[in-house]
Amino acid sequence: MADQPRRPRTLADARTEAEAAFKKVTTKPVEAPPKKAAIPGAREQVTLRIDQDVLEHFQSEGPGWQDRINAALRKALGL
Template identity: 65%
Template structure:
């Protein structure tokens, strides 16, 4: 029975395997599309309870009011 023998040099065997089926370099991944203007991002933020109560006291829309206050404080 003629079975192929195991190569004596594992490095040479690995080179032979990878050189036969070497993959061609693929095209670089496409760049991420630019962010959508005006899109919002969800974040976790720890704020004092009294600050949260202040913004929530006026009812729905408190997140928009808090965002406006943060923009004003940042000078945006």
């Protein structure tokens, strides 16, 4: 191969090489899926958008409103 002349790099070749180099250093490695909770029945914190009147209804009954929402969702799902 030493006896073959090198062809000049084109703009497309340079761009392809630059994109490949950039991708190599910026791509995150594939991570394993998250593990299940170690504690059976553990709750998970989430952000949930619900209508203001629904929130006020559950909060009007005092502390424990999050548990009541959870119970209502379980009942609606038949769990």
